[in-house]
Amino acid sequence: MTEAGQHAAALPLWRELLEESITINGRLHLETLGYRTEAADCLGRRGDPTEAVRLLTDATRLEDPPSTNVLGIGRGLSNERCNSG
Numbered sequence: 411m412t413e414a415g416q417h418a419a420a421l422p423l424w425r426e427l428l429e430e431s432i433t434i435n436g437r438l439h440l441e442t443l444g445y446r447t448e449a450a451d452c453l454g455r456r457g458d459p460t461e462a463v464r465l466l467t468d469a470t471r472l473e474d475p476p477s478t479n480v481l482g483i484g485r486g487l488s489n490e491r492c493n494s495g
Contacts, residue, residue: 421453449465
């Protein structure tokens, strides 16, 4: 559909694939990023560049607040550096 220029019809399909991939693979997986790019392309081509940019920038947003796992890893690395010197 996308290649045929049917962007409005293709968009819901790309969004469905995107949401499924986020659930299964996470939002930074290459497959997820590919679906996000295709959906953003459809949005831009049908005349909604603002929403296309928002969809693309959602991939780069940080968790708010950062997960405790990330904080734990950072603390562990910091402790290792302090104890190794």
